[in-house]
Amino acid sequence: MKASTVSSTAAASQPANQINVNAPRKSFLARFQRWEWMLVALVVIAIVINSRLTPYFLNAQNLSRTSADFMELGLMMLPMVFIIITGNIDLSVASNLGMCASFMAVLWNLHVNIWIAAGAGLALATLGGLLNGFLIAKVKLPALVATLGTYAFFRGIAYVLLGDQAGRGYPPAFTYLGQGKIPGTLIPFSVGLFAVLAVVFGLVLHRTTFGRYIFSIGNNENASIYAGVQVARIKMTIYIVSGFMAGLAGLVLAARFGSTRPDIGTGLELTVITAAVLGGVDINGGIGTMPGAVLSLLLIGLVRFGMGLKNVQDQVQSIAIGSLLILSILLASVARTISASGLKFNWRNIATAAAFIIVFAAFFFFFFWSRAPVLKSVFG
Amino acid sequence: MKRNTFYIVLSAVAMLSILLSACGTAATPTTSAPAPATSAPAAKRTYVLVPKNLGNPYFDAANTGAQKAATELGVTVLYQGPTTADATAQITMLNALIAQKVSGLAISADDADALVPTGQAAIAAGIPVVTWDSNIAKGGTQLFVNQADTQGIGDSQVQMALQITGPDGGEIAILSATAQAPNQNAWIEVMKTDLAKPEYAKLKLDTIVYGNDDDTTSYNQALALIKTYPALKVIVAPTSVGIAAAARAVKDQNLTGKVFVTGLGTPNALRDYVKSNIIPEFALWNVPDLGYLTIYALDAIASGKIKGNPGDTFTAGTLGSYTIAPDNTILLGKPFIFNKDVIDKFNF
Structure with missing residues (x-):
């Protein structure tokens, strides 16, 4: 929570941060009043419920296989946390992933060595990130518009490169990136890669001046400029890093598929942003933690896998994840409003409370109504 | 301070309720077809018909044929697919199905190449894999049910x-x-x-x-x-x-x-x-018949009647007898002719 030391105005609007500002000496309970602990609780709940509902959940082999499904998202999410904390966004990551994988596939089809092809793909993706950074930091386009443009542009290049062709037949040494396991364990290589990079990104964000500048840009960009922070350079850097990581995710995904088509990874950017925001990263910038984002990715993965094991239709899964996101933002904002205005019995608060009670009642009703048959089959 | 604690707890309760209801929704779409883990008798096999995407009348029509075959065979056929015809989503879903150790998978592949590792993983886990409508490249399937030549x-x-x-x-x-x-x-x-x-x-x-x-x-x-x-x-x-x-x-x-x-x-x-x-x-081709034949072919392999090798012969209910061709495919039959006498029986 170094953010709070940089800007108390933004911090005061977030109850979790307010604790740091108002109470330098934390009580035992106060330490647990953070979004991350809430996520930890939710992860534990998800594990308990899932393992109660299906015997296939707590199975090392199954968890190992499914965890690899979420690592490309994770790799793209790490720099996305940086970008969202600065108050920007990158919608182009999944398209950049596709561009990298397609370029690699084209070179591979031309009989270029796979590692050279992969390196070239990575370089192209990094260039893509550079283009984003240039448009946003130098040309000063709004990030939403700039990356919406490159979102279409990068995907278009992927289609131009590969057309209706596919890259296939990658050597085992390469597919190890996506399909292999760390020797002697059941842990997929991609999970290990993500874990190491998550620690690196977390340390950069929370333990370096660079990380503090990221928070300061998100809290007040102009003030940061006047304070001598190299705002343009930092923005440029994080977009380049985002491009590189999107490329890396592209290599991992192509390795997991053992092949590449130009539509590879379409639509992943929305899940990446969802994971970051659910992890407590404020879409308006200035607030967020790396552990929170990683926990929320874990939560999404566990909930999705659990629902998959119970054969919940894909549409319903999306509704569930969407509700989780909306409610998490809604709750944070309501809690903020109430704690800022104090608990007064005015009409606004009563109306809000009533709305909440209705929503909860609806959810509980839905819960019991929909689960009645499952409860019967699970508990006897 | 206390107020904050209160709201955090309140939030936790709220999130818990969402999560529970999210898991709970498991019951809504598929309770008619009990999950294999908990309630199906050990003898009753559960197959999954996987379309390219849900909400597509073409695949829904194939599912009607598949359900007919399920009734005749006394098995359960679930109909599970991604929302959009996207290989990434289809693979995530298939991994959850493999984890459940379903009795067999009948897949219309969103990407012939990207699904090869997943198909191999299923076969390695002892789950028979048959493709229909859209094949998986070599190694990812045991049999392709071809709709027309x-x-x-x-x-x-x-x-x-x-x-x-x-x-x-x-x-x-x-x-x-x-x-x-x-x-x-x-x-x-x-x-x-x-x-x-x-x-x-x-x-x-x-x-x-x-x-x-x-x-x-x-x-x-x-x-x-x-x-x-x-x-x-x-x-x-x-x-x-x-x-x-x-x-x-x-x-x-x-x-x-x-x-x-x-x-x-x-x-x-x-x-x-x-x-x-x-x-x-x-x-x-007759799309419901395609789903019907697919489930019969899958059942023939899953029940051990045939291995799924070229030359193997099995009977597919009302459609008669089929022999697996050297390229590991079976052909549904001659194209189906639609005229005004029969067209109202079809909705796709």
């Missing part, structure tokens, strides 16, 4: 044309997709060979035009055919875009009864034209 489709086009003109024959023209379209070109080659045979000698092929699978272009090409060849009797359009556009052109020119259209298409798009006799008949 080139020869059968080409033959059906010429047969329908002769059926429409009657034994006296007449002038026909072909409205194809693009000049490079590999499927259409292969069918047209078969049609040309057939037309050279004595039984089709009365049919005279005027020309082949290309509508590029674009509605407007196809419509204009059909108009041009009608104007250029006044004696034209039948437009053969072996593409779903072309056949609908040609039928509309005939209708707009008030030539119903003089110029007829036939070819390949889907019932829902052509129903009105079939009923108004602009398209007396058209061909496609």
